[in-house]
Amino acid sequence: MNELKMEVKNLDFYYDDFQALKDVNIPLESNKVTALIGPSGCGKSTFLRTLNRMNDLIEGSRVDGNVLFDGKNIYDQDVDVVELRKRIGMVFQQPNPFPKSVFDNVAYGPRIHGLKDNETLEEIVIGSLKGAALYDEVKDRLDDSALGLSGGQQQRLCIARALAVKPEVLLMDEPASALDPVATAKIEDLIDELKNNYTIVIVTHSMQQAARVSDNTGFFLMGDLVEYDRTDKIFENPDDQRTEDYITGRFG
Amino acid sequence: MLNWTTKEKIIKNILMLFAFSSILFLTGIIIVLFREGAPIFTKVGISEFLFSSDWYPTYDPPGYGIFNLLSASIVVTIGAMVIAVPFGVASAVHISYILPKKYKNIVKPTIEMLAGVPSVIYGLFGMKILSPFLRGVFGLPTGLTALTAMIMLGIMSLPTIVSLSEDAITAVPKSFRDASLALGANRLETMIRVILPTASSGIVTAIILGMGRAIGETMTVLMVAGGASLFPSNILKPVRPMTATIAAEMGEAPVGSEHYQALFGIAIILFLITLVFNIFADIAQQRFKEKVSGE
Numbered sequence: 001m002n003e004l005k006m007e008v009k010n011l012d013f014y015y016d017d018f019q020a021l022k023d024v025n026i027p028l029e030s031n032k033v034t035a036l037i038g039p040s041g042c043g044k045s046t047f048l049r050t051l052n053r054m055n056d057l058i059e060g061s062r063v064d065g066n067v068l069f070d071g072k073n074i075y076d077q078d079v080d081v082v083e084l085r086k087r088i089g090m091v092f093q094q095p096n097p098f099p100k101s102v103f104d105n106v107a108y109g110p111r112i113h114g115l116k117d118n119e120t121l122e123e124i125v126i127g128s129l130k131g132a133a134l135y136d137e138v139k140d141r142l143d144d145s146a147l148g149l150s151g152g153q154q155q156r157l158c159i160a161r162a163l164a165v166k167p168e169v170l171l172m173d174e175p176a177s178a179l180d181p182v183a184t185a186k187i188e189d190l191i192d193e194l195k196n197n198y199t200i201v202i203v204t205h206s207m208q209q210a211a212r213v214s215d216n217t218g219f220f221l222m223g224d225l226v227e228y229d230r231t232d233k234i235f236e237n238p239d240d241q242r243t244e245d246y247i248t249g250r251f252g
Numbered sequence: 253m254l255n256w257t258t259k260e261k262i263i264k265n266i267l268m269l270f271a272f273s274s275i276l277f278l279t280g281i282i283i284v285l286f287r288e289g290a291p292i293f294t295k296v297g298i299s300e301f302l303f304s305s306d307w308y309p310t311y312d313p314p315g316y317g318i319f320n321l322l323s324a325s326i327v328v329t330i331g332a333m334v335i336a337v338p339f340g341v342a343s344a345v346h347i348s349y350i351l352p353k354k355y356k357n358i359v360k361p362t363i364e365m366l367a368g369v370p371s372v373i374y375g376l377f378g379m380k381i382l383s384p385f386l387r388g389v390f391g392l393p394t395g396l397t398a399l400t401a402m403i404m405l406g407i408m409s410l411p412t413i414v415s416l417s418e419d420a421i422t423a424v425p426k427s428f429r430d431a432s433l434a435l436g437a438n439r440l441e442t443m444i445r446v447i448l449p450t451a452s453s454g455i456v457t458a459i460i461l462g463m464g465r466a467i468g469e470t471m472t473v474l475m476v477a478g479g480a481s482l483f484p485s486n487i488l489k490p491v492r493p494m495t496a497t498i499a500a501e502m503g504e505a506p507v508g509s510e511h512y513q514a515l516f517g518i519a520i521i522l523f524l525i526t527l528v529f530n531i532f533a534d535i536a537q538q539r540f541k542e543k544v545s546g547e
Contacts, residue, residue, distance in 0.1 A: 052434065054430065054433070054434060057430075057433070059352065059353070082436050082437070082438050083436065084436075085433065085434055085435065085436040086435070086436030089434065089435070090430075090434040092427060092430060092431065092434075094427060096425070096427035096428060096430070096431045097431075098428060098431065098432075098446055098450070099428075099449075099450055099543045099544075100449075108432070108435060108437075108445070108446075109435040109436065109437075112435070112436070112437045112441050112445065113436065158431070161431070161435065162434070162435065165435055165436055
């Protein structure tokens with residue numbers, strides 16, 4: 001097994017009295033794509049949000065266990081959540097660009113982290129847009145509102161916006177579920193490209209997508225991580241009967 | 253026995269009648285205002301009416317210049333906003349983003365209840381509590397001043413501003429907040445750089461409607477503003493806004509007299525100002541909806 005960027009150990013998660021995640025253990029390898037699959041409500045999105053502590057925002061939620069990031073538990077008292085989220089970026093299910101220009105969307109992160117120099121800012125914005133395979137499509141309208149872009153472009157803009165703060169890990173919550181097949185294919189190509197520089201964790205409800213883009217796959221069911229393995233192993237020869245039932249479409 | 257299609261038609265027509273009746277009332281009000289008030293504009297001249305500061309409707313020869321009254325209304329309204337906007341927007345931010353939900357459900361309706369308190373009660377409070385207090389603090393001959401009116405109108409427009417600003421802030425999609433936080437912004441940065449700019453046109457609507465409330469308020473200013481038709485050069489002196497003038501003098505103005513027409517003239521000006529406010533509020537609201545729905 002390769003170097004681990006993150007490692008989750010004995011993670012429990014509760015919404016008030018409801019336990020949404022039960023004793024989850026999963027390694028996340030550096031520069032690999034890890035896909036999380038499972039039926040709706042299985043806890044895969046909840047799990048993803050525990051990785052950058054976005055679940056902190058939910059009133060009445062509680063976490064037990066360890067999420068190690070470069071060996072350090074991100075739930076320790078002395079962890080700076082703001083700094084953590086800078087290093088672990090996130091792309092959401094619905095494209096959510098700010099109602100600002102394309103440029104200002106991508107520049108948002110660097111700006112709040114104190115970058116004022118316009119030249120450097122422009123460099124980062126253009127680099128990030130290129131990184132998200134969007135630059136050629138928007139280079140003439142950087143000052144136009146991001147809301148005028150198509151859904152697929154908006155999602156790649158959100159990826160560019162996340163890349164602009166130079167994260168080490170990229171969390172993606174069903175990033176293509178709101179997009180058409182062409183836009184989806186572009187996002188998938190992009191993920192393949194991005195893993196050279198980032199560790200990627202992607203939640204998807206599409207098993208084909210998981211099979212296409214990921215190196216490793218975890219299968220969640222009702223808050224349990226049923227099985228985790230190399231993607232080809234999961235799809236060709238899973239150990240657990242429930243995994244096989246799910247990927248062959250017998251339920252879900 | 254009527255069949256259901258006929259019944260439905262009848263009900264539809266009755267509802268339509270009710271719906272149109274409010275338009276009818278509005279048209280009626282406009283017609284009456286202009287029929288009664290317009291003659292003063294031709295007699296005195298519009299610029300004389302608006303920009304002369306001689307309001308001596310019962311003198312001989314009379315003066316019908318409303319400049320001092322108009323200025324008083326504007327100054328008092330601006331003053332009320334200077335007080336109400338920071339308080340109102342800060343409350344709205346707090347209620348929408350900081351207060352836990354269970355408290356929000358108590359606090360917001362409570363603030364909205366302020367809007368239901370009859371204005372004469374605000375007037376009493378201003379007259380008997382605030383005014384003596386200000387007189388003492390500033391050593392004034394009377395506590396019934398422009399400042400007193402500003403404070404009271406500020407308080408009275410708070411519920412409008414808080415409630416509508418809170419709606420606007422809450423209507424900003426949570427996904428914007430999440431996106432900002434996920435980029436490593438803290439909550440304050442998220443509020444200032446993403447949420448407030450997105451909600452800004454909604455907040456502007458709230459402020460304009462609050463201004464409409466302040467400039468149109470009559471009973472309170474009648475009771476606390478002091479009633480002197482002076483130019484509002486000093487907020488510690490009494491003033492007489494347009495609404496107070498109409499309320500105070502209409503009873504004594506013989507129907508159809510020039511004085512009577514001049515008071516209707518003031519009403520026309522007031523009506524036009526609030527109309528403009530409402531139009532701007534509508535435009536801002538429209539822009540806000542476009543921003544939030546992402547079109």
